[in-house]
Amino acid sequence: MNSQPASPTRRNFLVGAATMLGAGAMGIFPASAADAPESLREYAAKKGVLFGSAISNLQLRDAPYSSLLSEQCGIAVPENALKWAALRPTLASFDFSAGDALFQFAHFNNMLFRGHTLVWEQALPKWFQMTVNSVNARQIMLDHISQVVRHYAGKMHSWDVVNEAYRIEDGRPDGLKVTPWLQFIGPEYIEMAFHAAHEADPDAMLVYNENWLEPDDAIAEKKRQSVLAMLTNFRKRNVPIHALGTQSHIYAETNTTGPNYKRFLEQVSDLGLTILVTEMDIRDKQSNTDLGTRDRLIAKQYYDYLSFMLQFKALTAVLTWGLTDRYTWLAQAGSAAKGVPVRPLPYDEDLQPTPSWNAIRRAFEEAPGRSSRGGSA
Ligand code: 9MR
Numbered sequence: 481m482n483s484q485p486a487s488p489t490r491r492n493f494l495v496g497a498a499t500m501l502g503a504g505a506m507g508i509f510p511a512s513a514a515d516a517p518e519s520l521r522e523y524a525a526k527k528g529v530l531f532g533s534a535i536s537n538l539q540l541r542d543a544p545y546s547s548l549l550s551e552q553c554g555i556a557v558p559e560n561a562l563k564w565a566a567l568r569p570t571l572a573s574f575d576f577s578a579g580d581a582l583f584q585f586a587h588f589n590n591m592l593f594r595g596h597t598l599v600w601e602q603a604l605p606k607w608f609q610m611t612v613n614s615v616n617a618r619q620i621m622l623d624h625i626s627q628v629v630r631h632y633a634g635k636m637h638s639w640d641v642v643n644e645a646y647r648i649e650d651g652r653p654d655g656l657k658v659t660p661w662l663q664f665i666g667p668e669y670i671e672m673a674f675h676a677a678h679e680a681d682p683d684a685m686l687v688y689n690e691n692w693l694e695p696d697d698a699i700a701e702k703k704r705q706s707v708l709a710m711l712t713n714f715r716k717r718n719v720p721i722h723a724l725g726t727q728s729h730i731y732a733e734t735n736t737t738g739p740n741y742k743r744f745l746e747q748v749s750d751l752g753l754t755i756l757v758t759e760m761d762i763r764d765k766q767s768n769t770d771l772g773t774r775d776r777l778i779a780k781q782y783y784d785y786l787s788f789m790l791q792f793k794a795l796t797a798v799l800t801w802g803l804t805d806r807y808t809w810l811a812q813a814g815s816a817a818k819g820v821p822v823r824p825l826p827y828d829e830d831l832q833p834t835p836s837w838n839a840i841r842r843a844f845e846e847a848p849g850r851s852s853r854g855g856s857a
Contacts, residue, residue, distance in 0.1 A: 520826070520837070521554040523844040528851055529790070530592060530637075530797035531844070534559040534759065537578050540585055542685050544831055549803060550589035555637060557594040557758070557799055558582045559809075563603035563691075567628060571611055571620070576631055583635060592637040596758075597689060598625050599673045600643040601659035608660075617664035622676045629680035637797075638685035640725055640758070641677045642670050646690060648702045655706025663681055670710065671719045678720035689758055694785075696738030704744040708807035715751045724748050725758035728789075729801065732764040732774075732781040737788040749794040757789055759801040761824035762836070767817035775823055779835035782826075786843035793850045798840075805829045 481594040524531035532555030540546045549556070561578035562565055569575050573798045586593040599621060612646055629639065647657035656662055661669045670688075677686050688705055707724075726745075730736050741841055748755060762785075785857045789795050802808050814822045821829075826837040 499711065516751055519552045520840055520844065521552055523841050524798065525554060525651045527790070527844055527847045527849045529795065529844065529847065530555040530799075531840075532556050532591065532799045533803045534596075534799065534801045535585070536560060536807070537581055537670075539644075539802075540581070544807075545804060545806065546585070548827065548831055550585075552803060553589075553591050555592040555594060555797060555799060556582065556586045557596050557802070559596075560603065560630070562595050563597065563600065564608070564624070565603045565605050565644040568605045568607075568624070570605075571607060574627060579632075583632070593632075594637045594687075594758075595628075595636060595639040597643040598628060598677060599641065599645075599661060599669070601657070601661060602644075602851045612660060612664065613715070614664040617661065617671070618672070621661065621665065621669065621673065625673055625676040626680045628705050628731050629684065631679040634683065636681065636684050636724055638687050638723060638756070638784070639677055639681075640687050640689040641673050641721075643689045644691050645670055645688075646703050646706050648699050648706070654709075655703060655754045660668060671714060671717075674714070674719050674721050685722045685754065686720055687723040687756060687758075688721060689727065691727040691729060691759075693726045693744070694728060694730055694734075694736040694741055696735040696740065701740050703728070704740065708744060708747055711748060711751055711753065715753075721753070723754035723756055725756045728757045728760040730760070730762055730781065730785065732762050732766075732777045736781075736785050742788075743793075745789075745792050749792055754792065755789075755792055755795045757786075757795065757798040760785075761801045761808065761810060763816075763822065765816050769819055769820055771821075771823065778823055779839040782836045783839035786840060787846060790843060790847035793848070796850070800825055803827050804831055805834075806831065 485628055520531040532553040533549060535549060535556045536559045558579055561582055566578055567574055567576065583593050645657055646655045648655050650658045654667060658669055674686055677684065693704055693707065694700065711724065745755060762781050764774050764778055766774050786798065802825050805825050806829045808824055809823060810822045810824050814824060823834060826834060826840055828834050
């Protein structure tokens with residue numbers, strides 16, 4: 481560890497760790513906090529894995545938090561700044577200012593940067609619905625991909641090219657979600673998007689990013705089978721795809737280490753694809769306000785899930801969807817009951833590490849090492 485005076489965040493961490501040691505939560509702490517490397521970034525890097533977080537422009541104005549991000553993260557991804565709603569004020573224009581500011585922050589702090597997301601049916605600009613139709617959708621999608629990927633060419637660790645294209649509940653035999661992209665272009669919109677991204681930046685790692693692949697239930701299993709069929713088909717036909725992003729927005733109470741998910745990850749690995757945990761956070765279904773109990777449950781799930789995932793050598797990065805409960809999309813969407821705060825991330829609202837921080841650290845410490853395939857673009 482370095483011998484420089486502790487930064488405020490470093491001090492907070494030590495105080496937080498000492499408090500937790502006193503509480504004895506989980507029993508998964510460093511033997512001595514003072515001897516341990518101080519960042520999840522370092523613990524992950526020792527095993528050839530990247531650790532990082534989603535970031536937003538607003539968060540970077542919070543100085544203690546942005547310093548925590550720079551200390552803890554080896555990779556960052558814009559939570560919203562590279563979505564169509566942010567990038568496309570009009571059909572004719574692009575606004576890269578927010579994305580560029582986040583890239584500068586990542587670059588300045590020696591973090592890799594990933595892109596999220598080129599094709600999704602959500603976070604579209606207002607003009608989209610009035611303007612895009614079956615005649616022009618293909619060209620508009622391809623232009624968007626080409627311009628955006630070119631803008632960041634050579635700077636990206638990876639791109640989420642298509643996001644959340646499957647929804648079993650929509651009832652199609654192929655499992656695809658019914659979206660404007662599917663309706664206007666047809667199922668081939670996915671491979672078209674990958675080809676366009678590859679053409680615009682031939683060195684970028686191209687990712688298919690999906691949610692709800694993790695649970696041990698029938699719907700998730702159908703989704704896994706549908707996604708696997710697409711990935712297998714793309715590999716066979718040399719569609720340029722390099723990785724699967726499994727988002728990992730999970731519940732503390734859900735089994736996310738089941739045999740079907742395990743087999744799926746083995747099959748994805750066997751296709752020669754890299755695996756990324758792209759958006760991890762953990763909700764709980766507890767309606768009580770006993771934070772100690774809930775934190776232990778959530779920390780245990782962080783440990784169990786990441787220990788399981790890190791067994792796969794194809795896994796090269798773990799990103800959480802934010803680092804602190806101060807800024808989490810789940811504040812709106814994730815409470816089990818009114819007035820019950822959410823605790824989904826490794827730092828609480830006061831930027832103190834929760835037991836989840838140590839659970840993540842321990843999962844990295846116990847993980848088998850790997851060559852950092854995908855560690856850089
Ligand atoms: O966290 C994001 C939230 O701030 C946005 O309002 C929302 C819509 O753009 O997207 C959230 O992030 C989502 C991500 O882009 C894709 N996977 C699910 C994430 C949580 O909803």
